[in-house]
Amino acid sequence: MEYEVVIGMETHVELDTHSKMFCACSARFFGAEPNVNVCPVCLGMPGALPVINRRAVEFAMMVGLALNCQIARHTFWERKSYWYPDLPKGYQISQYQRPLAYDGWLDVDVRDLSTGNWSEESVRRRIRIRRAHLEEDTGKLTHVGDKSYVDYNRSGVPLLEIVTEPDIRSADEAYAYLSALQQLVRYLGVSTGDMEKGAMRCEPNMSLRPKGSAGFGVKVEIKNLNSLRAVRDAIAYEIRRQTALLERGEAVQQVTMGWDESRGVTVVQREKESAHDYRYFPEPDLPPLEIDDAWLEDVRRRVPELALARQDRYRRDFGLSAYDAVQLTSDRAIADWFEQVIAAAPAGDLRARAKAAANWIQTEVFRLMKANAIPNAEIASIKPQPQQLAELIGLVEQQVINLNTARQVFEEMFATGAAPRAIVEAKGLAQVSDVDALRQVVAEVIAAHPSQVQQYRSGQEKVFGFLVGQVMKATKGKGNAQVINRLLREALKP
């Protein structure tokens, strides 16, 4: 029998605010000494009162809007009670009945990455978002022997839990969803989305059912996934494990599996999922939250155009390939920079200019940034301004310089920040397009290489390249290649 996997995803995203969700302690826990960013509120001391961090709410609203969600206009906080040492109050302040955002969706392009090669083809899938609610993170436990060491720096850091409907149908789709979500929070600037550092944590739940049937099979949860790749590998592994069980006529147990990265297998982490009694009830220490039109519209204006929308636009308006569009939108800073190059280009063939800008960014710009250890997100800090790259592209288009010279000029721009035209003039790099001058050089080269000329005339076309090279060399690389080609062909006619 053929089986189909049904996956729902629960993702926790740590919001990148300066201070915590309900107190003014620093929210930067990663790499800090234990228990240095704590106060009576995030230590759960009696009598300490929480206060809502407005920026955390706005970040959560931005994610909700970007996920096409409804935003709750009246919401409130609730206590989720459970007993664990990383939770100093004995409850977590969360949202249950009224999540801040609900009923949304995220479109993702799913590519077959199994070959390891890029695929221009993709399938667009819509993953529905059930809810996204705000809560506070817990502290961190380190177990040593029979002791647990508790660090409360992370306690109270704002956390957004995003829950999908069970709409994901393969490991590749899970990967595509999660990388799109990671890109989304980065575009919004609300989280680092760094899975390795725990700023984004995901717990897929999955079940298999006979293909084409409507019910759900036994649900298995997977934990301990610290990278996008781990998510894909763990789901692919679980599909194989559960399919083998079902094919042998055995039942899948309802368990929580943990991903063992080093061995590439899932192992049972918890045998039985007991139904937790969290005893949710409204948080008496916090007033409810009302979101009016003015606030919502103000936040909506801060949501930028996202990667997928830009990819579609680049392909439609600029005729770029899917590959170019994906590369240029990988980072919001790159996409913004690319668009500034386009905007600065003088009127002309938009598609040709866009293609040229795309090529320049993916080759010379990325090469020099990499050589200078500048991350993509910091492209705005490089010396050449987008307008200057547009000007350089214009110089090539107007045949003032050829492409090889342009690459030298760009290196100079990258090093000094000088304007391209100034570099061309200062170094005398403008290409020689003067037909009479070039005709003279062509004649000299022909006279100096009689045997090559003879070979060419007897049908050895490849010698032509050699002769072009000689002319170019005589012009110190500044000759206009098109003019040289034309003049040489004319002169070589028998």
Added chain:
Amino acid sequence: MLTVAEVERIAWLARLALSESEKARYASQLSAILDYAAQLAELDVEDIPPTASVLAVHSVMREGDEIVAGLPRADALRNAPDTDGVSFVVQATFDDE
């Protein structure tokens, strides 16, 4: 009237150790409290939206997202059941229920 088993369950959720006589005493006291609250069930609240808060204010927030230093670590750890001077130290717990 609450059963002793129910009292034991509630005591466990609150992490309270009760003696046998306390269990009997709390069974009657908790029952009285629950009976008192149960009077509310006699009312028809069909058309009344649930009340999450009785406060007259809403949307009180901390503006500016500014960091304010909290407690010095030594003070934070002062009430810890056990500490190594850096962390709170507790008996290892591996499962949440």
